Every structure is written in structure tokens, then in C-alpha cells.
Amino acid sequence: MTPLSDTDSTETERGGGHVDESVAADARSKSRPTMRHVATLAGVGVKTVSRVINGEPNVSAATIERVLKAARSLDYEPDLHAGNLRRADGRTRTLGLLVGSVDNPFAGAVHRAVEDAALARGVAVFASSLDDDPEREQAAVSAFLRRRVDGLILTTVSENQAYLAPELRRGTPVVFVDRQPAGVTSDSVVSDNTAGAALATRHLIEQGHRRLAYLGDRHDIRTAQERRRGFLDELGRAGIATGDAPLIEGLHDEETSRRATLALFDGENPPTAIFGAQNLVTIGVIRALRELGRQLDTALVGFDDVPLGDLLEPGVTVVAQDPHAIGRIAAERVFARLDGDDSPAERTIVPTRLLQRGSGELLPRVDAR
Amino acid sequence: MTPLSDTDSTETERGGGHVDESVAADARSKSRPTMRHVATLAGVGVKTVSRVINGEPNVSAATIERVLKAARSLDYEPDLHAGNLRRADGRTRTLGLLVGSVDNPFAGAVHRAVEDAALARGVAVFASSLDDDPEREQAAVSAFLRRRVDGLILTTVSENQAYLAPELRRGTPVVFVDRQPAGVTSDSVVSDNTAGAALATRHLIEQGHRRLAYLGDRHDIRTAQERRRGFLDELGRAGIATGDAPLIEGLHDEETSRRATLALFDGENPPTAIFGAQNLVTIGVIRALRELGRQLDTALVGFDDVPLGDLLEPGVTVVAQDPHAIGRIAAERVFARLDGDDSPAERTIVPTRLLQRGSGELLPRVDAR
């Protein structure tokens, strides 16, 4: 109530000292200072404070000085969102990032790259975890949009992303990472899943393996489908009957993968080589092979790198993705779109690399065939 | 310009069909729908839309229906920040999290725990990386505050956090994680660094080691100081001359740590046991020991767990922190403060656990004493 009396800025003329005091008291109080507080303390209009805070021209050096001093003394921080409401460009300088899980190393690297690109432009990043839950996906996107992010970088899992169509029409840049969108057209940045999986599979076949098993994520995840296809295609090219190859899907963490691997070796005629189609799956396989004492006797290639994979015994051979590049490119596309690039949606495919570290170079057991 | 004519809501009376059409056209256009658009389309006042969107009582079922239908057809998402400007509680339902680096596994686990707690309350999380750079710390905090986050969870590195005093006075909850604040009083959640380091050191001494080396982070980081103290205290308790023990500080990533370890073994009378005071440091040590072929010949205990540490050969013995608990407790404290808890600032110490996996149980080489 009382602070509102400051509105009468003519008071500044008479007894400036008195006003200063009450403003200073405000600074000590629990209320957050606004531009009006700064303006009153500096003895200028709010618009002038706005000009100084935003570095606009046509303010005298002396006034700038007074305003900055007042702002500092009140510990003033401008309210970005209030400004945004009125500002012409309507930018919140905020970005929404949705990844598999913020504590997955792949996601961490993507996140870090996005953050680096964003920081350079003074943009803050909201990060959320998807947990492969379609409801979570939509809730996260909605939470981002309500906060009026300037752009979205999304890993998705729901059937299709048609719900984003209106937002895309409004011009909000959306870049899909790791997984491609369905039902809408927009930029995406993905690894070459099919080729990478084929590369891994070919590598195993080249070591002489004929009994290969595929262990992968949920079949309704498009990325998983592509990796599976790469695996099967390559078997086909090598003339290996794909019907025989154990295909185990629906794995989503170390534990389910570990159990599936144990079960695999519990059956008859276990594989001599395994393709782990995702980092957590690969780790689960490694654990199981250790338990069975077969880590030097069963070949393994993983898709996506595994932390400290080079220090294990044997080293884990993987088809490594480049999550840092994926994040960087995704962020660059968002910013390019924000800067007005309206070229057609583009799909950027980031190449994968085979890292031979030992586990993928193991030869088939002699007893097997 | 034309959209502004909607303001005249009396138009709804005459030719409702015409208005509907123009609103529908708006939906297809690039402009983002506001409550006024929804209100016009539904034929009600904006305040009624506000009531429906916020689930306030005293709206007839029929009206609710009409408003929701209009909102859906326009793909309306409320502007949280505009609402916030006016809303009494002034909450943005947003939180700022500052961690060492979002791609560090420790930080990832903290982040995930914070996110889980926040999600349950409909709160979104800004995440930033500190990179042990004091300027970055302050820039990140300022970015958070300009966006009016409801609370802060911070890992800090600057000399002191006195710059936060005005914000704390205004009642913004701030919880420090991993490192304690200096110059201000506020909640903090940390591991028991001194005790954990002492535990690690004692364990090595119990295996008979007398020549122990400490490899750690920058000495100006308080957490690093505490771990160093725990190490030295324990040497003292065991009657080992602390002056002789190699103390290598200023390490901040795998590479610097690896080189420091190599140098250590290049000198004369290398240690028989090493304490790696941080996860990246520990990894660097492991790499160096591998290169030297001394991984089975030099004991190692790390502070903070290492990914797949149990799968290495030898397994990496560590004093594990509980980053998930740290994040969860920190988030809970923020929310408790927001809910009005004004008890004195509290320091929560999360216990550490010694995980014996092999590397810490190696005995001293016979040639060394």
C-alpha cells in the first residue's frame, strides 16, 4: 500500500531526501525492487531506467551513472518476463530440452553441447527427462510452451508428434534429436542408426560369427527399429538365416538387459556374438557375461559408447555416436531458425564410428559350429 | 490491427458466426492465441476463461465445456509468466540448478533427483554448468534471478556468496549442494568430505600402506580442502609423516590427473597407494596406472563413484557419495522453504560409503619398505 504512493513522482521535486530514504528502506525490506524503485531513487522516469538497463542510446553519461548506482544499491535485477510481454521480438531467451534422462551419459553430452551454444547467446536451458513415457513427453512440451521458450530440442517417444503442428505453424523452432519425428515435418539431428547397426553387425560377421543375437530397446521406438533393421539387413547380406537369430526387444535398462542375457545363455545353442543396441543394454550384457564368466568367449559390440569402455577387460567395442555434435548441431539449427532461416526442414545425420577395443574382435568359440 | 477489433466483445451478440470465423482464421495464422481469443470464440469474458483454465469454482458446466472446446480448437497454452505478473503468490514454478557440469555423472544424478522432486510439483528446472568458473557462477545466478525462479540449488566456486545476501533477504530459497557457502547463511546439502576422505585413507593404511599420495582438485575449492584435510588427518593419526606424502592439487580433469600420475611414478620412490579425491581425477589415475602396467601393483581408492567402477580390473574401490540423495534432499528443502518453513538454515550431511572392489585392497609392493 504505502509503496504505491511512490507513483506520484512529482514528489521527487520536493524533499528528494525523504524519498531516497523510503526507497532505501524498501531495498532492505522483503519486496523485490522494480524499475520504479530504481527510477525514484535515481530521480528519473522509468523509461530512462529501461533505456539504461537495456543499453539504449540517447541517455546522458551523468544519468546513466545515477541509474546504475541506484540499480546496484537496490540489487535490482530486471524481470525478463515482464519485459518480454511488451518487447517486440517476444523472445524469452529460453530453450526447452527434452532428453531420455538427464543422468544418461549420452543425454548429458547432448545437454552440455546445447548449453554451450545457448550460453554464448545468453539463452537459458530448461532440461527434462523423457523416460520413454509418451505422457511425460507431452507434459514436458506443454510445460515448456507455457513458459514461452523460444525453441525446443526434443527426444520423443509418443506415436507421433502431430500435436506440435500448431506450434510449428506459429514459427517456434523445433529440432528433434536422436529420434525422428512422425506426423510433422521439422529439423532433426540423428545418428545413422541403420548404417551404424549394420557396421557393428558386419564387424562381428567378419570375425567369423554366424550365431548373432540382437538385444535392443522397445520396438515402438523408431531408433530401435532402425538399429534392428540394420542388424537384420546385414545378416541377410551375409546369407545368415535371420529367423534363427535371437531378437530380444523391450529392454530399457541394465537390469532387464542383464536378465535377458542370462536367459539367452540358459537356453540351448547360445550366440557367439551379441549386438547391444543401446548403452544401458550393452552394460547389462557385460554384467551378465561377467557373471557367466563368458566375457572373453562371447563377442560383443554395443551401439553408443559406454563410460570407461576402453578400460574394461576386454575393452568394449562400440559403434560410437557423437552426442556432443548432435547437441551442438541441434542448438545451431534452433538459433538459425530464430535468426530467420526458413529453408525446408533438414535431417542431419551424424556419422557413427566403430571403436575396436577388444570385445568385438573375439573369435567364435570352436565348439560352436 | 484487425485482431484488435475483437476487443469490442459486444460484437459477439451480432453475427456470432462472423466472429468465429475470424478467430478461427487467427488460429491458423502465425499469431499465438491469448485468452481473449479463446474468450471471443467461446462467447464469454476473459475472466471466465481464466477461471476455467485455472480450475476455479463457480463456473457452470456448460460454460466450462464451451471454453475448453474453444481453447482446444485454438491450441491455446496459457502464458505462465503473464499470469505470474499478476498472480498473488508470484510463483513461476521454476527452479534454477547449477552443477559442476551437466555431463558429469555426479551432476547428472543430482539433476535427475531434483527433476523428479520438481516434476511432482509441476516445477520446471533450469540447469547450468559451473565449470568451476566464478564468473559463470554469478552469470548463471543472475540469469536465473532475471527469470524469477522460485528457488536456487547451487554448486558454487567463487570465494564467497555474499552477493546472494539481498536475494536471501527477500526470501528466495537457496540450497547449496556439494559445496558449502561462504559469506552467507543458507541451507546446504553436502557429503561428509573429511570423514569420507579419512575413511578412504584409513582403509589404505590398514592394508599396510605407508607411502600414500593425494591427488585432488583445486585447493581453493572448499570441498577439495576438506578431503585433503581428511587425508592428512588420517595420516597423522597413523603416525605417518605428512611432510613426505606427495600432495598434488589443481587437477580438474582426466588428462591433468593422468599426467600428474605419470609424473609421480617418474620420480623416485613412488607411492604404493593413491587417493583420488574426485571422480575425474580417479579416472585419470586409473588410465595412468594402466599405461604403466601398475594397476595391480598400486592401491587406489577414489572419492565419488566412477561409472562401471565395479567392472574394471581390478574393481575400483571408492568412497561413494549419494548424489541422488543430495539432489532429492536439496529439492525437498527448497520446497519446504517455499511452503513456509522458516527454521534456521540447516546443513545436511549425507554419509559416504566405502565400496571395496579390489583396487583399494591391494597390498604394498614388497620392494617398497
Place this chain on the structure above:
DNA sequence: CCTAACGCTGACATCGTTGTCAATTGGGCA
């Protein structure tokens, strides 16, 4: 000396939403 131009400044409307408050409606009860 007059006028135009420029630099500097603040009053005011406005952004999208919610708090306040008053107006309207309909139903129940005397």
C-alpha cells in the same frame, strides 16, 4: 534572429493474465 534538427527525457498505452468488485440471473422461502 528565426527555424530546424538533434539529444535527452518522461507520460502513457500496452503486453497477457489475475484480483476485485459489482451486476445479473434464478431459485427458494415467507
Place this chain on the structure above:
DNA sequence: TGCCCAATTGACAACGATGTCAGCGTTAGG
């Protein structure tokens, strides 16, 4: 029938900032 009360609804101001614009004083040019 008449009155009161509760439920429903919308007009309006306000939140903290910026865009627009007009007004001031000074200086330069004719």
C-alpha cells in the same frame, strides 16, 4: 407475489516492463 441469497459472469485495474510519441532545451544553419 415479493424478497433474499447464492451462483455465475464480466468490466476494470494492476502486475513490471517496453514502444510510441510529444515536449523540452541546445545548437547549427540560413
